[in-house]
Amino acid sequence: MKILKVSEQISIKRSIESGTTEQLAIVKGIIQEIRTRGDKALREYTEKFDRVNLSSFSVTEGEIETAYHKVDEGFVSIVREAAENIRSFHEKQLRPSWMTTEENGTILGQKITALDSVGVYVPGGTAAYPSSVLMNVIPAKVAGVKRIVMVSPPDSEGNLPPAVLVAAKEAGVEEIYKVGGAQAIAALAYGTESIASVDKITGPGNIFVALAKREVFGDVDIDMIAGPSEIAILADEKARADEIAADLLSQAEHDTRACSVLVTPSMSLAEEVAEEVEKQLALLPRKEIAARSIEDYGAIYVAADLDEAVETVNQLAPEHLEVMTENAMELLGKIRHAGAIFIGRYSSEPVGDYFAGPNHVLPTNGTARFSSPLNVDDFQKKSSVIVYSKKALTDNAAKIAEFARMEGLEAHARAVEIRLENDNK
Structure with missing residues (x-):
């Protein structure tokens, strides 16, 4: 050393994983195919890349029950204890909505709302990553996300690793699909007949997954390109x-x-x-x-x-x-x-x-200078709340109108002034 x-x-x-021109072209093609042909394309890509022809992408309760029989009871106990540690840590990150009332009757505040749906990508292949399941799912659960979808590439027999399924069940995932790669990211972002779209995608993956996440960002949110x-x-x-x-x-x-x-x-x-x-x-x-x-x-x-x-x-x-x-x-x-x-x-x-307990999804490549670990805030959004009273508008209308006209936006100024003119009629 x-x-x-x-x-x-x-x-x-290290160089950012921007991929080659060929890799990017492949990813864009896959995304377009999923958007236009849905499940049919998803099934074709699963057969091509994962070498398995699936009649259904959904993981059944029976498969999850079988997974519990394939892992040691001691491992299940460890997963439960780890999950509780992760949950306890992330619960401390929760912040309430808030409101303040001024003397003139103005009410200002911030409303915190959980995202409606989140997709969690769990890498597959030769390894199993139950820890990745816990670290992505539990903060979303703590944040209040109602629908959490997990996707992961199947093996050649059409199965997911038992440890991953056990972790998903313990974390509270109710919707699991056996799909992986860029095609899984596209399905989460745009939806297919079998998989409804989500609002945000989290979780690590290979270069094709990373490129797909980058491509769909803007139509959905993503956690990071790690x-x-x-x-x-x-x-x-x-x-x-x-x-x-x-x-x-x-x-x-x-x-x-x-x-x-x-x-x-x-x-x-x-x-x-x-x-x-x-x-x-x-x-x-x-x-x-x-x-x-x-x-x-x-x-x-x-x-x-x-x-x-x-x-x-x-x-x-x-x-x-x-x-x-x-x-x-x-x-x-x-x-x-x-x-x-x-x-x-x-x-x-x-x-x-x-x-x-703290999240292991962390900023890499020097980005810790300006970014944070995956946390509860990543699964919530903030809305500003503005309630202006008549007195507040009367006191401040001229200032607001002047500011608007300084920017050349006459209609903005008129939108404020018309209310006072109507009240004075």
């Missing part, structure tokens, strides 16, 4: 090299484009961690993926002191940030940019991935 001075180039940014996973660890000489190496590799095994970075003022720790990464890497089942990630996007940055290390972390604005220093909590106030901040050696990043 390469060791660099902070004075050298510092970045976790890039490959990343972690930065801020550590001093008191931290353990083997624990840091394990945490760096926990992100590297995700994807060959995942980014794992250590920032430290200690050269001795940097050298120990580099050695430990190589040692642990050899033992990983996904060592080829992790090794490529570490080679291309991994780095250890050595700072002059802890203050420079903290500022380096703020420049990186990582998705995940672990703080493994002496008196780590004292640094929290100095950290401005990170998707999720894990304080202390017992707060390893997987704690947040699966169990603690």
